[in-house]
Amino acid sequence: MNRFKCAILQAAVVAVVGTAAAFIYNTFSGNGINPFRKIVDVPVVEDVKPDEPAEAAPEAIRVIDLQRFAGVVDSGRVVIDARTAADYREGHVPGAILLDYYEFGRHIASVTPYLDFESEIAIYCSGPMCEDSELLAKELFAMGYFRILVYRGGFEGWEEAGMPVERGDRERNHTGSGET
Amino acid sequence: MRLRDYLFENDIAAIGGRRSRAAAVAGNQYVIAIVRVVLGAVFIYAALQKIGKPLMFADEIRMYHVLERGPLLYTVAIALPWIELFCGLSLLAGVFLRGTALILAALNAVFLAMITWRTVGVMNAEGTPLMKIYFDCGCGFGATYAWKKLIEDSAFILMAAAIYFSPAFRFTPARRWKG
Numbered sequence: 001m002n003r004f005k006c007a008i009l010q011a012a013v014v015a016v017v018g019t020a021a022a023f024i025y026n027t028f029s030g031n032g033i034n035p036f037r038k039i040v041d042v043p044v045v046e047d048v049k050p051d052e053p054a055e056a057a058p059e060a061i062r063v064i065d066l067q068r069f070a071g072v073v074d075s076g077r078v079v080i081d082a083r084t085a086a087d088y089r090e091g092h093v094p095g096a097i098l099l100d101y102y103e104f105g106r107h108i109a110s111v112t113p114y115l116d117f118e119s120e121i122a123i124y125c126s127g128p129m130c131e132d133s134e135l136l137a138k139e140l141f142a143m144g145y146f147r148i149l150v151y152r153g154g155f156e157g158w159e160e161a162g163m164p165v166e167r168g169d170r171e172r173n174h175t176g177s178g179e180t
Numbered sequence: 181m182r183l184r185d186y187l188f189e190n191d192i193a194a195i196g197g198r199r200s201r202a203a204a205v206a207g208n209q210y211v212i213a214i215v216r217v218v219l220g221a222v223f224i225y226a227a228l229q230k231i232g233k234p235l236m237f238a239d240e241i242r243m244y245h246v247l248e249r250g251p252l253l254y255t256v257a258i259a260l261p262w263i264e265l266f267c268g269l270s271l272l273a274g275v276f277l278r279g280t281a282l283i284l285a286a287l288n289a290v291f292l293a294m295i296t297w298r299t300v301g302v303m304n305a306e307g308t309p310l311m312k313i314y315f316d317c318g319c320g321f322g323a324t325y326a327w328k329k330l331i332e333d334s335a336f337i338l339m340a341a342a343i344y345f346s347p348a349f350r351f352t353p354a355r356r357w358k359g
Contacts (some may be wrong), residue, residue, distance in 0.1 A: 003278060007344065010187055010279020014266050023264035026234065034233045036252030102236040135239070 007026040014142065031106040040142040044134055044150065061137045064122070066161055069151040078114055080130040082125040083155065085169075093158055094148040094166040095147045101125070103134040104139055115145060127156035188275065188308040205248035209350040215339045216351075218262070219284065220271030222336070227265035234258050240318025244294045260322075263287075274352030281343035284336065292333040293321065 017045055026032035026123045066070070073093055081088050081096040099111045115121060121140065125132040137148045151157070157164045159165060230237045238249070240259035247253040264282065270280040285352050295317055313326040 003344075006187075007278035007282045010276035011282045012272055012279070013187065014276050014279055014283060015263055018263035019259045021266070022259040025231070025262070026258045029232050029313035031232055031234070033238075033254055033258070035251045035258060039249050102204055102239075135235075143186055 029105075031103055033105055035167070038142055040138050042138060042141050044137075047149070059093070059146070061134065061141060061150055064149045064151055066151070066153055066163075068126070068158060069122060069149070069153070069158070070163065072120065072149060077119055078116070078121045080111070080121060080123045080136065081155070083137040087155070089167065089169055091165040091167050092155065094164050096124075096166070099136065101136040101139075103135065106141075114122050115140075117144055118147070120147045120149055120150055121145055124151040124158070127154035128152055129141055130154060208346070212343060212346045212349065215342055216271040216274070216277070219336065219339050219343070220268040222268070222290065223264045223271075223284065224268035227261045227268060229320035230261035231265065234270045237261065237318065240316065240339060243315075243318065244292060244298055246297075260287075275345075278344050278348055281340040285340035285344065288333045288336040288340065291317075292330065292337065295326060295329050295333065300328070302326075 023104045024171075042059060042061055044061045044063060047068060071097065076095065079096040080099045081092045082099060082101045083092075084102075085098060085099050088096075092098070097111055099107055099116055110158055123133040123137050123140075125136075133150045133152070133154070137150050141148055153161075234254065234257045237260070238253050241247055241253060241257060242249070247256065264287070267280045267284055267287075270276045298315070298317075299310065299313050302308055302315070303310060310327055311325070314323060315328075316323040317324065317329050319329070
């Protein structure tokens with residue numbers, strides 16, 4: 001019996017069955033992704049000037065500093081926390097909505113009611129080294145939310161600056177009863 | 181030759197006569213069985229860490245700068261953990277053993293090359309000595325020293341090769357299907 005021929009045939013069966021199971025699971029898991037979805041290669045630029053309208057940097061995700069981010073938070077505009085639920089519970093920017101980038105498929109439907117195509121949406125993640133806020137920004141941009149701001153300092157930058165921190169889970173914060 | 185013979189190939193006669201080489205071969209077959217269990221358990225565990233988290237795994241693959249965001253990256257991120265899972269299950273169940281060994285040897289050769297590439301990149305860029313390079317390879321076991329990972333993947337290739345080149349297999353359901 002040809003050992004290599006047998007092995008190739010067996011390998012093909014395992015690979016095909018495994019791939020089929022993977023795509024079936026991906027379809028029904030709730031956290032699946034469409035591998036063929038449109039990839040948005042939108043530029044990420046530094047914010048032009050504070051308070052400048054979005055038209056100043058059209059078709060771009062804008063990176064903002066702490067001062068500008070604090071202004072967005074104070075104004076009550078939508079702020080998204082792109083970290084994990086556990087990180088969020090330990091502490092987050094007041095009023096922020098949890099949308100873990102890695103659980104995007106599972107949670108995006110529950111977050112979209114809070115989003116507005118016309119309003120700015122600020123996103124942050126752990127700190128300057130994480131890129132989840134930018135990746136999440138690109139996903140939202142692909143959905144048509146063009147006024148996206150990214151605060152690169154992340155939660156680390158926010159906390160180090162002595163800004164207020166809210167604790168608690170997602171539901172409590174959505175109802176505005178988060179513990180501060 | 182029938183399709184079933186190809187799929188469940190397990191030429192038990194190749195192990196040899198029980199009276200002549202029984203001890204040596206039986207010993208070898210126990211080693212192969214242990215190798216199967218260890219390798220199977222490792223890949224099932226690794227797969228379960230990645231299944232259902234395609235974006236996270238895609239990001240981990242992107243760290244190697246081999247695939248950028250696109251259909252190929254996402255297809256790999258979706259399919260690879262499941263292929264690993266089925267390989268692990270096949271090894272434990274004792275079916276498609278040579279094919280599974282072939283897949284695992286090929287996968288680990290690719291992993292080894294990618295980790296080597298990334299390690300050399302870090303050494304060149306940051307001047308970090310090999311023994312101190314520490315990162316999460318995206319393998320499902322968290323962050324570890326690169327040299328440990330290189331040894332580990334090399335060991336997995338050898339284990340897969342041992343399975344592939346085994347003359348036949350005991351502890352498989354295939355014997356019942358023969359005949």
